[in-house]
Amino acid sequence: xxxxxxxxxxxxxxxxxxxxxxxxxxxxxxxxxxxxxxxxxxxxxxxxxxxxxxxxxxxxxxxxxxxxxxxxxxxxxxxxxxxxxxxxxxxxxxxxxxxxxxxxxxxxxxxxxxxxxxxxxxxxxxxxxxxxxxxxxxxxxxxxxxxxxxxxxxxxxxxxxxxxxxxxxxxxxxxxxxxxxxxxxxxxxxxxxxxxxxxxxxxxxxxxxxxxxxxxxxxxxxxxxxxxxxxxxxxxxxxxxxxxxxxxxxxxxxxxxxxxxxxxxxxxxxxxxxxxxxxxxxxxxxxxxxxxxxxxxxxxxxxxxxxxxxxxxxxxxx
Numbered sequence: 653x654x655x656x657x658x659x660x661x662x663x664x665x666x667x668x669x670x671x672x673x674x675x676x677x678x679x680x681x682x683x684x685x686x687x688x689x690x691x692x693x694x695x696x697x698x699x700x701x702x703x704x705x706x707x708x709x710x711x712x713x714x715x716x717x718x719x720x721x722x723x724x725x726x727x728x729x730x731x732x733x734x735x736x737x738x739x740x741x742x743x744x745x746x747x748x749x750x751x752x753x754x755x756x757x758x759x760x761x762x763x764x765x766x767x768x769x770x771x772x773x774x775x776x777x778x779x780x781x782x783x784x785x786x787x788x789x790x791x792x793x794x795x796x797x798x799x800x801x802x803x804x805x806x807x808x809x810x811x812x813x814x815x816x817x818x819x820x821x822x823x824x825x826x827x828x829x830x831x832x833x834x835x836x837x838x839x840x841x842x843x844x845x846x847x848x849x850x851x852x853x854x855x856x857x858x859x860x861x862x863x864x865x866x867x868x869x870x871x872x873x874x875x876x877x878x879x880x881x882x883x884x885x886x887x888x889x890x891x892x893x894x895x896x897x898x899x900x901x902x903x904x905x906x907x908x909x910x911x912x913x914x915x916x917x918x919x920x921x922x923x924x925x926x927x928x929x930x931x932x933x934x935x936x937x938x939x940x941x942x943x944x945x946x947x948x949x950x951x952x953x954x955x956x957x958x959x960x961x962x963x964x965x966x967x968x969x970x
Contacts (some may be wrong), residue, residue: 664703740963782853
């Protein structure tokens, strides 16, 4: 059982195989990350030796980016996601950025994988940047107890009597999921602060209440508010509707872009993926494979890049 559940190094991405939607794949298989992108040469996914969309960790990159499908750059060319854009801004002569990200990634999975990186490659990065998702996600054992998988607590009605295979959304309280993710952040902050690693983390989730935001600011030393939440429509995370690109656009386009036209050079060169990623081009559906709910395009990636660069600069870390 141990060998099915424990991974001593970075956790590989377990997205969808083009031919077989299960977890049994090899690192070099042509994996398509979840949410039904259609293959395009502009964003063919290249996986490193650890099964992640990143430079090889054997290079011991001095900056590590952690995140979900948004940090993975889902539906986008690798060069146009925030970690690569930040790499270009910083230059390759002084910094290398490694990327640990997954579709649907929970915070506890990302922190575990980060420690797996340190365990396998035996080095300490200089800077860690975390673009965490919402706190309702968690990484837990599969219903048949054979492997680990990603879950999402969506407040399904709880049951008092269940049998295997389990639906954990029905039996695990969401308070447990919140605790697990917050506790892993505590461990990450403690480790980084004790080892002299410069850590900043935030979350793009629009689901935080004002009291949640206050709690995070007052409780965690390395947290800061994601400024892109106020710049873009709040319904990316919930209530996306539209079966055509025109109907989707207002739900992704920067709120006041027509008046400021920031990053216009990218708009001119990448109109088709400026506001929304390529993964809206398949079949309509509520979510997941076959959905008509794309990921944000390169414009929001550019704002994340700017946000993290400004945060690192303001702290005197660059």
